[in-house]
Amino acid sequence: MPKSELMPIGAFAQHSGLTPSALRFYADSGLLPPAETDPASGYRYYSADQVARATVLRRLREIAMPLAAVEAVLGAGADEASRLVDEHVAKVVEDAAAAQQKAAAIKSVLGDIPAHLIAELKGPVLADAVEQVLTAAADEPGLPALAGLCIEADHEAITLTATDRYRLTTRTLVPARPPAQPWVGTVSGDELRVAVAGIRRSALVRLEAVPHGIRLRAGDRADRLCRLLPGPFPDHRLMLASLGGVTTRVTVAKELLLRALEEQPGGERIALHVADHEVSMVSADDAHPGVALPATVSGQALRVWFELTTLYPAVSSAIGPDVMLDLRGEGRPVTIRSADRGDLTTLAMPIKHDHSA
Structure with a gap:
């Protein structure tokens, strides 16, 4: 290829996002050899066709993929390369979770501050409550607390909240053994989800407050x-x-309402x-009236608009076969709870009709 169609290493570095020193390293390792090397000067030249490979290589290294794995991805077909990337990311996430656990254990003993009891709860009940409430948690940039579960403990009850x-x-849960003193904290939702399997298999779980976190103790686990x-x-x-x-x-009836939401055409709003x-339900364009569901209704007739992603979860x-909805007018929060159990309650924010047009 004529040198006029090749890029010197500096220009190729600008196109690929790799530094010249990194390009020399990847050339020497065989991952990205130059298209041509001047035998007299040793200058390295690259072709435009190599930019795509260099860009993928850079991005793989940005996710901390080892060189051997990078080489395997670059040499694989699309399906196998995707599998290798997923496998690497899963390992990174697993290692990060293990590191977080170890760090929490270290911090829990720094300063020799003793743990104190938050509450003792039945394991299966606590596991169900964590899973139910965490459906309302979310990862929001700049708002880390929204990804967690707020736990409030007093001498009467343990309250779990997410939004x-x-x-x-x-x-709200009634503890088998209440705390000696009130406690409030927002606990990592991701780590609680991981802990749920062990919690569910334990008859009794002890929640203890430690520095920077909580400890879940469950029998011989x-x-x-x-x-x-x-x-x-x-x-x-x-x-x-x-x-x-x-x-x-x-x-x-809960199942009838869910089925109607699932089957309603054009159902983003x-x-x-x-x-x-x-x-009954109506889609955003008013063109798809839903099936009327039998219900017990008291109070005024009302139409309230929701995002499906808010109402359905x-x-x-x-909990239970029937749900009770308390409506407060258009644009006001709606309370959704079990008709026969009030210990699990959800507030759903409606939208204005003109936002759905």
Whole structure:
């Protein structure tokens, strides 16, 4: 290839995002040899066709992939390369989780501060509650507390709360053994999800507060440490206290409501239309009226609009065969809970109709 069609190493570095020193290293390792090397000067030249390979190589190294694995990815077909990348990322995530656990264990003993009891709870009950409430958690840049579970303990109850700003779910549990003193903290949702399997298989789980986290102790199983997340948790108690009066109350079969939400055409945004003895759904363009569901209704007729991604998980996480919806008017938060159990409650934020057009 004529040198006029080749790039010197400096120009190729600018096109690929790799430094000249990195290009020399990858050339010597055989991962990215230059298209041509001047035998007299030793200058290295690259072709435009090599930019794509160099860019992939750079990105693989940015996710800390070892050279041997990089070589395997670059030499594989698309399906095998994707599998190798997924395998590497899974290993990185697993190693990071293990490091977090070890770091939490180290921090828990620094300064010789003793652990104190938060509560003792039945393992299967706690596992179910964690899974139900964490459906409302979310990863939001700059708001790490939204990815966690707020745990509040007092002498009467343990309250678990999570929110993604559009939905808030809370559940109250009665401890087998209450704490000696109140405790509040926001615990990593990801680490609690990992701990759920062990919690569920334990008859009794002891929650202990340690520096920077909580420790879950369950019989002869290994202790699990879950980190506290930085930043304040949203003031959900203030929001709950300022909800206002209920104008319409609806009780409807949970499975029927979920099926109607699943089958409603064009369902990114859906309105619940509440009238005498029934609930129906309407899609955003009003062109797809839903099936009317039998319901017990008290109060005024009302139509409230929701994002499906807000309403569906709020209903699906409810306990029991029937759900109760407390509506407060268009644009006001809706309370969704089990008709016969009030210890799991979800607030779902509606949207304005003109936002759905």
